[in-house]
Amino acid sequence: MSNQPKTLPARYYTDPGVFQRELENLFCRMWVCVGRTEQASRHSDFFLCEIAGESIIITRDGDVLRGFYNVCRHRGTRVCREQEGKFAGPIRCPYHGWSYGLDGKLVGVPHMDDSFQREKYPLHPVQIGEWDGFIFLNLDPTPNSQPLAVQLADLPKKFAPWGLRDLRRYKRITYDVKANWKLIVLNYNECLHCPLLHPALNRVTDYLSGNNDPPQPSYIGGSMELRDGAETMSVDGRRRREYLPGLNEAQRKQVFYYALYPNLFLSLHPDYVMAHTLWPEAVDKTRVLCEWYFHPSEMAKPDFNADDAVEFWDTTNREDWAISELAQQGIRSRAYVPGPYSPREMLPAAFDQWILQHERV
Amino acid sequence: MSNQPKTLPARYYTDPGVFQRELENLFCRMWVCVGRTEQASRHSDFFLCEIAGESIIITRDGDVLRGFYNVCRHRGTRVCREQEGKFAGPIRCPYHGWSYGLDGKLVGVPHMDDSFQREKYPLHPVQIGEWDGFIFLNLDPTPNSQPLAVQLADLPKKFAPWGLRDLRRYKRITYDVKANWKLIVLNYNECLHCPLLHPALNRVTDYLSGNNDPPQPSYIGGSMELRDGAETMSVDGRRRREYLPGLNEAQRKQVFYYALYPNLFLSLHPDYVMAHTLWPEAVDKTRVLCEWYFHPSEMAKPDFNADDAVEFWDTTNREDWAISELAQQGIRSRAYVPGPYSPREMLPAAFDQWILQHERV
Amino acid sequence: MSNQPKTLPARYYTDPGVFQRELENLFCRMWVCVGRTEQASRHSDFFLCEIAGESIIITRDGDVLRGFYNVCRHRGTRVCREQEGKFAGPIRCPYHGWSYGLDGKLVGVPHMDDSFQREKYPLHPVQIGEWDGFIFLNLDPTPNSQPLAVQLADLPKKFAPWGLRDLRRYKRITYDVKANWKLIVLNYNECLHCPLLHPALNRVTDYLSGNNDPPQPSYIGGSMELRDGAETMSVDGRRRREYLPGLNEAQRKQVFYYALYPNLFLSLHPDYVMAHTLWPEAVDKTRVLCEWYFHPSEMAKPDFNADDAVEFWDTTNREDWAISELAQQGIRSRAYVPGPYSPREMLPAAFDQWILQHERV
Numbered sequence A, B, C: 001m002s003n004q005p006k007t008l009p010a011r012y013y014t015d016p017g018v019f020q021r022e023l024e025n026l027f028c029r030m031w032v033c034v035g036r037t038e039q040a041s042r043h044s045d046f047f048l049c050e051i052a053g054e055s056i057i058i059t060r061d062g063d064v065l066r067g068f069y070n071v072c073r074h075r076g077t078r079v080c081r082e083q084e085g086k087f088a089g090p091i092r093c094p095y096h097g098w099s100y101g102l103d104g105k106l107v108g109v110p111h112m113d114d115s116f117q118r119e120k121y122p123l124h125p126v127q128i129g130e131w132d133g134f135i136f137l138n139l140d141p142t143p144n145s146q147p148l149a150v151q152l153a154d155l156p157k158k159f160a161p162w163g164l165r166d167l168r169r170y171k172r173i174t175y176d177v178k179a180n181w182k183l184i185v186l187n188y189n190e191c192l193h194c195p196l197l198h199p200a201l202n203r204v205t206d207y208l209s210g211n212n213d214p215p216q217p218s219y220i221g222g223s224m225e226l227r228d229g230a231e232t233m234s235v236d237g238r239r240r241r242e243y244l245p246g247l248n249e250a251q252r253k254q255v256f257y258y259a260l261y262p263n264l265f266l267s268l269h270p271d272y273v274m275a276h277t278l279w280p281e282a283v284d285k286t287r288v289l290c291e292w293y294f295h296p297s298e299m300a301k302p303d304f305n306a307d308d309a310v311e312f313w314d315t316t317n318r319e320d321w322a323i324s325e326l327a328q329q330g331i332r333s334r335a336y337v338p339g340p341y342s343p344r345e346m347l348p349a350a351f352d353q354w355i356l357q358h359e360r361v
Helices: A016-027 A148-152 A155-162 A181-188 A199-204 A307-331 A343-357 B016-027 B148-152 B155-162 B181-188 B199-204 B307-331 B343-357 C016-027 C148-152 C155-162 C181-188 C199-204 C307-331 C343-357
Strands: A032-036 A045-051 A054-061 A064-069 A084-086 A106-108 A125-131 A134-138 A168-177 A219-225 A254-260 A264-268 A273-282 A285-294 B032-036 B045-051 B054-061 B064-069 B084-086 B106-108 B125-131 B134-138 B168-177 B219-225 B254-260 B264-268 B273-282 B285-294 C032-036 C045-051 C054-061 C064-069 C084-086 C106-108 C125-131 C134-138 C168-177 C219-225 C254-260 C264-268 C273-282 C285-294
Touching (some): A016 A273, A032 A054, A032 A273, A054 A134, A125 A148, A155 A264, A168 A307, A181 A254, A181 A273, A181 A285, A181 A307, A181 A343, A199 A307, A219 A343, A285 A307, B016 B273, B032 B045, B032 B054, B032 B273, B054 B134, B125 B148, B181 B254, B181 B273, B181 B307, B181 B343, B285 B307, C016 C273, C032 C045, C032 C054, C032 C273, C054 C134, C155 C264, C168 C307, C181 C285, C181 C307, C181 C343, C199 C307, C219 C343
Antiparallel strands (some): A032 A134, A045 A084, A054 A064, A064 A125, A125 A134, A168 A285, A264 A273, A273 A285, B032 B134, B045 B054, B045 B084, B054 B064, B064 B125, B125 B134, B168 B285, B219 B254, B254 B264, B264 B273, C032 C134, C045 C084, C064 C125, C125 C134, C168 C285, C219 C254, C254 C264, C273 C285
């Protein structure tokens, strides 16, 4: 009993200083998932994302995906105002018209002396990477930062059967949660709370079923079994779409839940995939984007409708956010002291350990 | 003139550090009034109160009134979400189902090892006390903290004629005031401002009448005389209810105003009682709850209606909050310097002295 | 190229400490424009202004214009609640009735001892001055602070032809801009951004025309030429009013833009004058008041309507505030570094130098 893991001290959920360090050490030095390839699939498509207070432009320059800080090199103005779209030509700052190619190079600059060296003023680049349709950024400016492949570890191989690259987004819902981002990670990684909190979910999967992988340096996760009679996660357990083409018999009867540190949750179902990305905004405030992806051959069917999956998870999401907010409120109390994790909460305990290891104060 | 008391320096009303110390030294180490016995009169009735950012559960366990921090010993979640109600059984945390008896003992804990020692994880208790129908909490965890009876001093005897225990709540109004809590105490404890600020009130009592008690270590207060023709505090001075049964002839012609430090104002009228409780939320923000209590034999009458008393004081309250907010704004100025109290402001001056004595920086 | 001026480091636009020092060193030690003489032209007229968090009463006492902190000497209450009006008698605090003459002297004080020395408790005065219809305050309490005339330098002579004293206000619009006040100064003092940002403005003046004065210790400014066919700044360039009476042929074809540090912009047109005053509220938040003044002989005409000028500049203002907000957002980024000013941005560069010289940390 003496080695039983306990929850973290309150300051990890309430101290703005701890939060700033986490932004710096985790969200600004690791690969964070910012979107899907389909959001910038053709030349000069772009979209913006905001991470740790930074606005980043993601755009496609021919075959190459690029990321830039949304900051003009002239007087610092945000050069791009629209959340997404297609650049009609160079990226032009709306203030004084400094213009940048899609490779970030400064190409137009009104009224400067001939001596002005425009090659010194490109848009500041950001490291960018892709995996199976997901786009990742890394704000770490150091040359030897960890490659995306290292952070992904064996997940590409593990998830190959679901063919994530081929799927397309059906729906996105944005949630503003008044809780520290880590409470949302803890909540995602155990189902001990499912019987009480998620009656609908508990009807289609057994919270005592499934297996967890041993915790990895960059992710945690595992599987759950669908109950007899249930074929996917939906209100009635009924599956209204073909199985994803690459799945074997066993995968067709399971749901897989993985949290890739620091901000991506992947929930793999027999007939669809759901992804959450976390966007910490304050020590007690997190924006969560939840997206649902389906196979294009299903989406092309005239009567395609996947609201059953969306509504099922939207309900479950809201139950999770509400309880995470109650946790945030309680942990703030002077009466809070770290409490004991049960044997069924080994993934949350592993995440806490990962947090402690990455403090780098 | 050299010893004439002056108002406090601005920092007492504007410095968040001073505010935090007051929360700790006064609101978290003294008995604060949090409600009425009738709010938890039967077994398993409960209500929540929030004090200094802490959510506290007050519940009745048989004959015993109890107070607990609203914090689950498992992962810190607030175990109780409703503001008031009746527990159907044990107090069960909505997250993972840890359950507590009404005595706070942990009685149910799913999926823990057999070695788990549940007796180590009761809800954290809070000291609780009652006086004549008022419930008080004390967050002070030290064993030798002051008993409630010491803080109440001679008030129970002094107020016995009004039979506070027998009265019942008719109405509650909640006010959010953009002023430091002490400005509201200062405002309550002098009527020099009445002629100018409260024309309706000034018609029924003479601000120069009455007597103040000598300031006490835990309270200040005094009386005012009703003007000829007025029988209680209402818009027209008319009394629409029987006198409270225990009052003598003199008490029937007076109104008594007492401030019990730190957060209760008691206003005793010939036919009803009004109580304010103060809930400091920030150095410049206070929530005020105002409640009106009447005798049950009056309230049982079919045509009982006491809106005359409520409206009279609601108007007066709003006048007081508005001027307290103007005081807050002015004191924030660099031009503010402590100003002279007049001889008719001895109770405010006494309260300031009490504040200075309790700084314990 | 090595001496090419660059924009200021980010902290000048994002650090609350820098902002507080600027409030103290610039807005509380220099003359700031707070309104027009016509707002307090007759005995006992008054209006309030708010500067660096201070509420100031400006009132006329016979021929004398006076300024006072809006703080009662009794308990610090704001004595004046209305934004403008006419005092019916003495200035009376609404709390306990302390009353002050229009010269600030305490004249009425209820219930004080005979020994009370009321001459010790006047309203705290503020230095006040006037120039050609504009009212200026200076919160600097030191006796040898700079006279208004020194700060105005040669502007009174330079602007004499426009007869500012005779003009009257037609319209005021208040804008809340989410940008540091200095970004608004920078924006006002160059027209390099005009072709891209202000298409309507660019049709009536040529952004390459005109001349800047050499930067002065207390102001910067210059002129621009109206394009052929344009007679004033309005949507169609058409002038609907007589020229201001004192202007010569050259002045009738130009617009003059001057920024008097720290908070007044004067835009002099052939037939009207526009003034902006800046009211910094936070490091990233500024209130801007924009007013339009016309000649009384024009305003007296039955069909007088100057909405063409107001709408023209209201559109231009909003374009400027939006781009200033984008600058604020971009400068906040970790990627921001000071960027190079072009030769056409010499006035912004001069203002930055002025800021650096007045840091007095």
